[in-house]
Amino acid sequence: MEYIDDGEINLLINGHLHFLKNVSVDNVIFGYHEKELKVLLQRPQGIVKWQLPGGYIKRTETLNEAALRVATERTGLDKLFLQQFRSFGTPHRTFDADFTPELMTKLSGLQISADHWMFDYFVSVCFYTLTEFSLVIPNGSFYMEECQWWPIGELPQMTFDHREMVEEALKALRLHIYHYPVGYELLPEKFTRPEIHALYETILGKSLDSRNFGKKLITTGIIKELGEQKSIGAHRSPKLYKFDKEAYDNALKEMMVLV
Amino acid sequence: MEYIDDGEINLLINGHLHFLKNVSVDNVIFGYHEKELKVLLQRPQGIVKWQLPGGYIKRTETLNEAALRVATERTGLDKLFLQQFRSFGTPHRTFDADFTPELMTKLSGLQISADHWMFDYFVSVCFYTLTEFSLVIPNGSFYMEECQWWPIGELPQMTFDHREMVEEALKALRLHIYHYPVGYELLPEKFTRPEIHALYETILGKSLDSRNFGKKLITTGIIKELGEQKSIGAHRSPKLYKFDKEAYDNALKEMMVLV
DNA sequence: TTATCATTGTGTAAATATTACAGAATGATA
DNA sequence: TATCATTCTGTAATATTTACACAATGATAA
Incomplete structure (x- = not known):
């Protein structure tokens, strides 16, 4: 009771x-x-x-x-x-x-x-x-x-x-994660490449080549560069990216392989 | 009643x-x-x-x-x-x-x-x-x-x-159908290439090049030639194939793209 | 101030996979 | 034996994927 x-x-x-x-x-x-x-x-x-x-x-x-x-x-x-x-x-x-x-x-x-x-x-x-x-x-x-x-x-x-x-x-x-931009739900609106890279590696439980990973996400148009930079405490200020809604929807329809 | x-x-x-x-x-x-x-x-x-x-x-x-x-x-x-x-x-x-x-x-x-x-x-x-x-x-x-x-x-x-x-x-x-050998459940144990080809075209609702289609299924090892021929009524006797259980399981694990 | 260091960011060549494409061989039927 | 529907096969062009390494930045420590 x-x-x-x-x-x-x-x-x-x-x-x-x-x-x-x-x-x-x-x-x-x-x-x-x-x-x-x-x-x-x-x-x-x-x-x-x-x-x-x-x-x-x-x-x-x-x-x-x-x-x-x-x-x-x-x-x-x-x-x-x-x-x-x-x-x-x-x-x-x-x-x-x-x-x-x-x-x-x-x-x-x-x-x-x-x-x-x-x-x-x-x-x-x-x-x-x-x-x-x-x-x-x-x-x-x-x-x-x-x-x-x-x-x-x-x-x-x-x-x-x-x-x-x-x-x-x-x-x-x-x-x-191979077909949908899963990170869309998880990352903040603006995020850096190392952030999305680490997310995918964590979810898939394996390491992904950083050059190839970024290239793919950008050539498919799933993420777009914002032209802004984030000021983070240590080291360099990385560029910020965001997901592209249109490419996202398209990927969904086409059953594209995203990673 | x-x-x-x-x-x-x-x-x-x-x-x-x-x-x-x-x-x-x-x-x-x-x-x-x-x-x-x-x-x-x-x-x-x-x-x-x-x-x-x-x-x-x-x-x-x-x-x-x-x-x-x-x-x-x-x-x-x-x-x-x-x-x-x-x-x-x-x-x-x-x-x-x-x-x-x-x-x-x-x-x-x-x-x-x-x-x-x-x-x-x-x-x-x-x-x-x-x-x-x-x-x-x-x-x-x-x-x-x-x-x-x-x-x-x-x-x-x-x-x-x-x-x-x-x-x-x-x-x-x-x-x-892009990830699993769906035909396994649908075709007879021994089947011809035109049979499996027509099945995939029907399910996907689009035409697939017959040369490329066969090539892919054979190079991935999903189907194997049996060395037998089927005697069907008209025209030529086509070769028979079967699904390969091992390659099937492997495809499942690897999330291979099969078509 | 300068050296160090973790982090970010980028290019190219080789290998592999995909696509596009046409005609010869077979064997049943007329 | 001519015709015809069906089966079967190869190659070149293109696109994609993979492998791989170092320079630039800027915070921190000496």
């Missing part, structure tokens, strides 16, 4: 009235900062495993709206670009020895049994999104004890099939 | 006990035959609109099993390779002026109202599949009056958001 607020109590008791049954959304929120790719995870009260920020779908909202609502709750950001990548559905995917009706009973003070709607077979529609690490203030809530970034190479133990979701999201992101 | 069998009556009355609520699967079944790409659609009793073969998910089966069960019912084939491509979810996506509780009441003889579980908000997880047109015997069933192939360029009026689903499936297929 002490851990859980009214909203959460209400969700447990009346959730099935306001939310769809047997379907939920989960978000793989990638954060990028200083050449590292991280994932935002939360840890429920009372267990040592972590999970993706996810939630139920209101009867009045679309899949995307539901996913965005959940992501906004955890990140404070409301302009995230969410990309659906797969739905997961196997009968026992949300059965976990650590996340039990007993635990929920203890935490909520309510009598939660194994046939409570929350422990039913849920199909999860999954989205991923990218954001600048430093913009986010991870918010726990309800019965979530912690919410924090984890480097993709050092994921903790996770509930359900959430680790597979992260792996699949990363695969999808790496496939998409 | 007269149109509907016991299974269907039972589905209407007890379906919510055996199936997940608020989630369903829909299949875009592409059939290929003689340089034409078609989609398998069915038409319910009493309305003029067509729809995709779809269905509900049993509490004991996975998403894929559900989709395969539905596809098998309509095609008689049980070896289909189903590819999930997107889930659709907006609150009113299955509201259609032509497909009403009144119609279902009339057809079933039961009292079906707007709050019947079947008319609830359903999130649909969509799959596409490819099959050799001539292997399929389209089966109607339950309250489906017709089940037949429609050329992708001449789709009839369709219920709900099913036309969008077909369009999205086709986009996904055309994207996938």
